[in-house]
Amino acid sequence: MKKINILLADDDDDDRLFFSEAIEQLGLSVSLKWVVNGVELLDYLKTPDIQLPELIFLDLNMPIKGGIECLIEIRSTEYLKHLSVAIYSTSSAEQDIEESLIHGANIYIRKPSDFDELKAILNKVITTNHQYHSSHLSKENFMMVI
Amino acid sequence: MKLVLGYQVDILARKVVEKELMKIGVSYKYHNSSQIELLEELPCAVFEKLKRNLEEFGIHIRETQQEQLIQKIKDTVSEIVHDDNYYSFKISSILSDKLNLSYGYIASTFSDHTLNTLENYIMLQKIERAKVMILSDEYSLTEIAYKLNYSSVGHLSNQFKKITGLTSTSFLRIIRRRNLLYNKINNG
Numbered sequence: 114m115k116k117i118n119i120l121l122a123d124d125d126d127d128d129r130l131f132f133s134e135a136i137e138q139l140g141l142s143v144s145l146k147w148v149v150n151g152v153e154l155l156d157y158l159k160t161p162d163i164q165l166p167e168l169i170f171l172d173l174n175m176p177i178k179g180g181i182e183c184l185i186e187i188r189s190t191e192y193l194k195h196l197s198v199a200i201y202s203t204s205s206a207e208q209d210i211e212e213s214l215i216h217g218a219n220i221y222i223r224k225p226s227d228f229d230e231l232k233a234i235l236n237k238v239i240t241t242n243h244q245y246h247s248s249h250l251s252k253e254n255f256m257m258v259i
Numbered sequence: 260m261k262l263v264l265g266y267q268v269d270i271l272a273r274k275v276v277e278k279e280l281m282k283i284g285v286s287y288k289y290h291n292s293s294q295i296e297l298l299e300e301l302p303c304a305v306f307e308k309l310k311r312n313l314e315e316f317g318i319h320i321r322e323t324q325q326e327q328l329i330q331k332i333k334d335t336v337s338e339i340v341h342d343d344n345y346y347s348f349k350i351s352s353i354l355s356d357k358l359n360l361s362y363g364y365i366a367s368t369f370s371d372h373t374l375n376t377l378e379n380y381i382m383l384q385k386i387e388r389a390k391v392m393i394l395s396d397e398y399s400l401t402e403i404a405y406k407l408n409y410s411s412v413g414h415l416s417n418q419f420k421k422i423t424g425l426t427s428t429s430f431l432r433i434i435r436r437r438n439l440l441y442n443k444i445n446n447g
Binding site: 167216239240246247248251256 | 299300333373374375384391394422423425436440441
């Protein structure tokens with residue numbers, strides 16, 4: 114079964130645990146890697162010869178380098194700019210949502226506190242993104258708020 | 260000077276394949292001399308190139324019938340969604356006609372071998388086309404709904420919101436602002 118490579122950048126230990134447990138219970142073939150901040154994220158992505166992730170989940174508020182800053186850097190780096198990025202945040206402010214999408218996020222997820230809700234959201238996001246990834250669909254207009 | 264060669268075909272084939280896979284940079288796992296599992300999905304173009312390159316060495320990739328069918332279903336859905344002549348027909352009946360298979364069989368094969376249902380895939384393709392038409396500024400929402408065989412603008416808007424989480428107006432506004440920003444970054 115082909116594994117879907119997912120990368121999570123989140124500085125909160127509990128959120129990361131919550132996220133990885135939800136992913137595990139989805140029954141999809143997912144390989145999850147996580148980093149704890151934006152600097153680690155970009156360092157990892159720029160490591161030569163790594164397998165680039167199919168989908169990156171990026172916490173909006175991280176110390177040192179935040180989600181938007183990472184997003185800008187990803188979208189302006191030639192060999193990274195095609196990557197699918199989901200901004201993952203506790204904020205549901207219209208402004209944060211629009212700002213994220215305008216800066217190139219494909220997906221904006223409002224972090225739920227309910228575990229089952231998180232599973233449902235992750236399932237929808239991962240399977241939808243996978244359709245773009247494995248078909249002829251251009252990701253240029255791929256946008257989802259959930 | 261005469262050279263007499265002896266060679267082992269399976270080692271030969273394996274080396275050639277490994278070289279080609281390394282060129283692409285995809286990770287893989289060898290099951291036996293005729294089966295390799297690619298551990299990531301390859302974009303169509305890359306896969307086709309791999310196929311051609313291997314064929315030069317006389318090595319053929321045998322796609323399983325299921326995979327061929329899935330690809331055919333996806334290509335046919337795309338064709339139907341983009342062809343204005345089909346606007347008044349149900350996609351399920353056109354698909355069934357074109358592939359000469361029952362819709363039930365097509366749908367179950369699709370969901371068994373992909374992570375999505377055929378119904379969702381069709382919706383996704385239609386909404387993607389709707390997005391392109393919205394961004395082109397050449398069509399009203401009514402015309403778009405009509406061309407994509409939605410029963411009403413309301414139906415299109417609902418599906419758009421269901422799939423993207425955005426209204427078509429917000430979508431348009433966000434893409435425009437994003438493009439402005441990208442232009443600024445690229446030209447600044």
